[in-house]
Ligand SMILES: Cc1cc2nc3c(=O)[nH]c(=O)nc-3n(C[C@H](O)[C@H](O)[C@H](O)COP(=O)(O)OP(=O)(O)OC[C@H]3O[C@@H](n4cnc5c(N)ncnc54)[C@H](O)[C@@H]3O)c2cc1C
């Protein structure tokens with residue numbers, strides 16, 4: 001591994017706010033260590049800009065460990081960039097050749113309006129969870145944790161789905177701006193578990209209705225979402241959600257669900 | 259300063275039960291008349307906000323991220339403790355209590371710790387009912403693993419993502435309440451002041467991080483669930499935004515700050531790669547269940563490894579020093595964190611460290627892979643191995659991981675009584691933000707437990723007691739128009755304009771980095787009077803440099819991350835000094851706090867129970883005025899003082 005500093009040309013989306021049009025602006029960075037993360041490189045660029053009295057580039061991030069779902073950059077057209085199953089904050093510069101030109105844009109999707117530069121508003125995801133992404137239990141007064149045995153394979157698949165970090169890369173990658181991968185991951189986790197059965201039908205109906213209200217497009221099985229998902233959430237969960245939705249809608253025709 | 263801990267009377271196992279019974283209740287129909295502010299949406303804040311909303315209070319919840327789901331609790335990997343004794347290996351509420359008091363090196367409050375152990379079991383029940391997918395055995399029942407500082411397996415986990423799953427459970431309960439209208443959520447809002455009127459907390463002032471609007475919020479009580487302050491070291495395992503601001507504002511308004519120097523340096527983090535580093539990444543302590551920690555026995559081998567002339571796999575067994583197993587045969591690689599971290603530092607100070615900087619030791623899975631097979635190790639820690647490879651480019655199935663200690667968790671925090679109330683009536687602190695239950699050292703998998711205990715099972719009772727005591731006449735009547743609110747608003751606005759007007763030459767980040775360096779040297783793994791004294795002199799100079807020479811670009815009326823950073827760094831620059839003062843005044847060693855002057859010949863921390871079996875509680879007396887150190891004596895009626903031994 002070479003430890004020499006590398007240089008890059010960064011083509012970054014700058015936009016003052018939601019109502020002002022934005023554009024790509026070129027910046028040069030030099031002396032970047034291959035062991036630095038992508039966001040550390042942006043930190044350094046911001047240090048340079050601020051030292052020159054120019055406004056720093058706004059980008060969301062927090063944990064920098066690939067788990068909070070806050071970082072949200074589209075790099076060379078791919079949400080979270082070129083490395084599979086990796087969030088931007090976990091992407092390291094050793095993956096980019098010295099001298100490369102790198103385009104950095106926000107996660108683009110109509111339901112994710114731009115706040116500033118590379119920062120978008122993903123609050124629609126919270127409202128989808130509000131609609132049905134929970135099991136209605138009160139604090140206290142629940143059975144012993146081992147009262148219901150859950151087969152290991154069921155628990156494991158529920159955990160696969162639950163690994164979603166709510167970053168929104170799936171939406172940004174989809175031509176239709178569909179949020180089915182995100183929504184189905186939560187629905188699939190809860191609908192598989194015995195604890196989630198009571199609200200299974202309501203859950204899918206309410207979550208999907210909220211999806212429509214927020215303006216997310218429908219899923220036409222491109223599969224781009226699965227390709228960019230940093231947590232490896234698979235299309236199976238969408239298939240499960242479609243099945244659960246069909247059953248729930250059928251029951252609902254007879255007025256039994258909502 | 260009134261430090262009445264309000265510990266209920268009675269035998270240790272009866273205190274909480276009695277207290278719950280004797281605490282006043284708010285009638286269900288009256289709860290909606292009270293407004294409660296919850297700052298923070300991590301495990302402590304989300305569980306508190308959801309539960310209080312469900313009980314019927316009007317709850318306002320704030321966080322600085324764009325969604326409550328992103329609080330830094332999400333990053334906890336290893337697990338959560340509970341005294342379920344599902345393994346039938348001798349665990350009990352009393353043993354968890356005992357381990358926690360001992361692990362904290364006799365600097366925590368017995369009654370609080372016992373309550374924590376009691377409610378630990380309810381937490382697991384609650385999470386399972388919410389759909390948290392904990393790891394299970396083939397029979398379908400819950401699996402456990404063991405963690406540092408315990409000889410039983412009482413840690414519940416969800417792969418290497420336990421914090422994420424627990425937080426998403428609490429988040430979904432919170433979102434449900436938001437949907438039902440009992441909780442109003444304000445994301446991208448940063449609390450910048452606590453408002454105190456007639457000696458009581460009556461609300462907060464926030465800055466809307468998108469529009470820049472500075473706004474007042476009135477309530478009958480304020481709950482600070484704002485997490486820890488490890489970022490005072492600049493490099494830590496905390497998230498970029500983690501800060502001391504909320505707690506420090508409360509301190510400046512009269513809340514006592516307890517044991518600020520008690521910071522946990524976690525033994526298993528990925529070593530620093532260089533100057534461009536912005537944060538350090540933790541490798542879960544659970545890895546110590548199967549990984550063995552070692553450095554070469556000889557300095558020559560270590561030097562050859564650092565120079566890239568040898569690889570760890572070239573070092574034969576006989577030339578490896580498995581120093582934890584050697585020094586602590588009964589706990590081995592699972593020795594508590596403070597002890598493990600110091601042992602790593604000792605090995606590296608002895609020039610036997612690896613990593614290109616010399617500050618690294620090995621965590622080796624070769625034996626576990628030979629014993630259990632790679633698939634089993636993948637199942638247990640797959641995501642951690644992947645993360646390690648992403649960051650370092652090294653495949654840890656083939657070559658041992660390199661690790662080094664890093665600041666991680668802060669046992670210190672706002673002083674609270676048994677009801678979790680700070681010294682300001684009406685202002686409560688929950689989760690990592692309070693000083694509470696871990697004494698001078700927290701055991702692994704106990705922070706998640708404490709956050710959820712505080713939020714789900716303690717505050718719903720104790721807050722009711724406070725509100726019932728206020729009476730109904732004043733419920734919901736605090737006005738955001740009052741002079742106290744006006745003064746706070748003015749203060750926050752002035753401070754913001756000040757940051758923007760200095761237009762100097764230093765970036766907030768560079769000043770933070772400099773502070774971090776001072777803190778790591780003076781108040782890190784080993785502390786010494788002369789070094790602390792120098793830091794106490796140096797920090798005010800750095801603070802002065804900040805206020806003269808910082809530069810913050812952009813304006814206050816928009817999203818401005820540089821401005822946010824400047825505010826946090828300004829508070830760290832004051833708080834760092836307080837930490838050093840606390841470390842200097844505590845002229846003993848205990849748990850995480852190793853004063854070089856006080857150690858046994860083998861390097862163990864030498865406590866001074868005569869002089870220091872107390873909580874140090876700092877009282878603000880004005881800017882650039884030396885704060886006053888008060889004490890709350892600690893008494894141990896159940897677990898008797900002993901030298902911690904993990905040999
Ligand atoms: C990498 C890592 C791994 C860990 N692993 C474990 C583990 O395996 N087991 C274990 O028990 N513990 C673990 N811990 C410790 C544990 O995760 C934390 O102590 C705990 O989650 C803290 O929860 P909290 O609710 O107190 O704070 P946090 O989860 O940090 O939440 C703080 C909240 O406060 C808000 N906030 C902060 N400041 C402000 C402000 N000024 N204005 C508005 N909002 C504000 C934030 O937005 C956030 O919502 C780990 C910690 C780290 C860093």
Ligand code: FES
Pocket residue numbers: 060061062063064065066067068069070071087088089090
């Ligand atoms: S910053 Fe948290 S996932 Fe990237």
